[in-house]
Amino acid sequence: MKKTIKTISVILIITLIMSITAFAEPGFAYKDEVLTEFSPRWSxxxxxxxxxxxTPGATVGELRFAWLSSSTDSNPAFKVSENSDMSDAEEFEVVTADAIENLKSNKVTVTGLEQGKTYYYSYTENGVWSEVQPLTVQSADNFTVLYVSDAQIGRSGDETLEEILIRDTCGWNYTVDKMLTAYPNAAFAISGGDQFQSPDSLVQMKAYLSPEALRSLPVANTIGNHDDDSTLYGEIFNNPNEVDELMPSEAGTGYYYTYGDVLFITINSNNNFMLDTAKVLREATKAYPDTKWRVVTMHHNPYSASLSDDDFSEERLFFSSLYDLYDIDLCLSGHxxxxxxxxxxxxxxITDGEGTVYVQSSSASGSNYDPLPESTASFTVSAFDVRVPTYTAFTFNDDAIVGTTYRTDTNEIIDSFEITDNTTDSDVNFFTAIISFFxxxxSMI
Ligand SMILES: [Fe+2]
Incomplete structure (x- = not known):
């Protein structure tokens, strides 16, 4: 795969050391008045x-929904209309399954939606129809995806304390608000994992889903190490094209979907059995062999700025070798x-244009920050460890993936880049896989 990356306005290495005394609490980056205003929403x-x-569907025109209800909720229902008064609404089948804490998981897949159109949906909450929610299906031409990671509600301190949960939830709501103010027509968002601190916490799950804007913005979530050990992730997120894996997590497996000319593949990097990851990549690229762009999301980053040039991480050795083989343009991570x-x-x-660019997001809520090492590896082009949440807007067009990263407190751009593609498809087989691995x-020894 040949690719050139052109940096428009590069901040080569930003290692600003900022005094945390500017913040009200460790890990929280916003002014007291934001928290004061938000706190009454908690109850x-x-x-x-x-x-x-x-959640994004298998392709544009499909959307997926999931919610939990009481196990005694006998007949959950879901309907979609082109009218805000829900006239001429169409009902869609609800597929139910047992969920944690004696609850029921309800999932719906809606198909046949048209680009550029606004729809309205409602669902039953224990027999009562919910408030009607609007949702616009954005055009798949020249569309924008918002990338965040590690909202990790409950991470900033003792997660049993309400004040900790409120603070993290406030930070997450603030980030969602900032990015949608800047990009109100984003097609969807991707979260790179660790949505909650504890994988089976309904309190943290509700907090993660609390931004009202998320009723109208699909989010593709990733299994992080904090989401891994419970079935809750798989009960509250309705992912498309889940791939049957030999060693799945309790939370679930990898999955894939397309939007326009982009194939998005979500890997469960907690599963180190590489045949599973190879299977996800193979199934995804076989189902959609001709998309211009291929984007992977995995929670752990093979080329994090915390790693050295010769780091012997399994992520780099195993996962990134597979990304070389499957012509992945962009890998999104967190952790x-x-x-x-x-x-x-x-x-x-490092190449002069052939390979994959690895982008890692900071905490989306401000619940936790890690320091950069004193010197970063040669492959790190841009890094930012100021204790402020960041998000990256990716716009996909015929010529480039345009990435713009913002700090959420000032809306200042901290990184800006383009990935342009000159690829020719590689021929993936057992021998090319072995060669890539070695x-x-x-390169690491
Ligand atoms: Fe993590």
């Missing part, structure tokens, strides 16, 4: 036991709680 957020999640971006990487080395291995 209302926790009272909403049937808050709904919206390390600071922003970083690499040069184009192939077989463990090339990466030798």
């Amino acid at each position: 209302q957020i926790q009272a909403d036991d049937t808050v709904i999640s919206v 390390d709680h600071f922003y970083s971006r690499t040069d184009t990487m192939y077989a463990g080395k 090339k990466t291995l030798f």
Whole structure:
């Protein structure tokens, strides 16, 4: 795969050391008045036991929904209309399954939606129809995706304390508000994992889904190490094209979907059995072999700025070798709680345009930050460890993936780049896989 990355306005290495005395509490980056204004919403957020999640469908024109309800909720229902008064609404089948804490998981897949059109939906909450929610299907031409990671509600302190949960939830709501103010017509968002601190916490799950804007913005969520050990993730998110894996997490598996000319593949990087990851990549690229762009999301970053040039991480050796093989243009990650971006990487080395760019988001809520090492590896082009949440807007067009990263407190752009593609498809087989693995291995020793 040949690719050139052109940096429009590069901040080569931003390692600003900022005094945390500017912040009210460690890990929280906003002014006291934001928290004061938000706090009264907490009881209302926790009272909403049937808050709904919206997820991108298998392709544009499909959307997926999931919510939890009481196990005694005998007949959950869901309807969609082109009119805000819900006239001429169409009902869609609700598929139910047992969920944690004696609850029921309700999932709906809506198909046949048209680009550029606004729809309205409602669902039953224990027999009562919910408030009607609008949702616009954005055009798949020249569309924008908002990337965040590690909202990790409950991470900033003792997660049993309400004040900690409120603070993290406030930070997450603030970030969602900021990015949708800047990009009101974003097609959807991607979260790179660690949505909650504890994988089975309904309180944290409701807090994560609490931004009202998320009723109208699909989000593709990723299994982080904090989401891994419970079935809750798979009960509240209705992911498309889940791939049957031999060693799935309790939370679930990898999955894939397309939007326009982009194939998005979500990997469960807690599963280190590489045949599973290879299977997800193979199934996804077989189903959609001709998309111009291929984007992977995985929670752990093979080329985080916290890692050295010769780091012997399994993520780099195994996962990134597969990304070389499957012509992945862009890999999105999180986990390390600071922003970083690499040069184009192939077989463990920086290239002059052939390979994958790795972008890692900071905490989306401000619940936790990690420091950058004193010196970063040669592959790190941009890094930012100021204790402020970041998000990156990716716009996909015929010529480039345009990335713009913002700090949420000032809306200042901290990184800006383009990935342009000159790819020719590689021929993936057993021998090319072995060669790629050893090339990466030798680059590390
Ligand atoms: Fe993590």
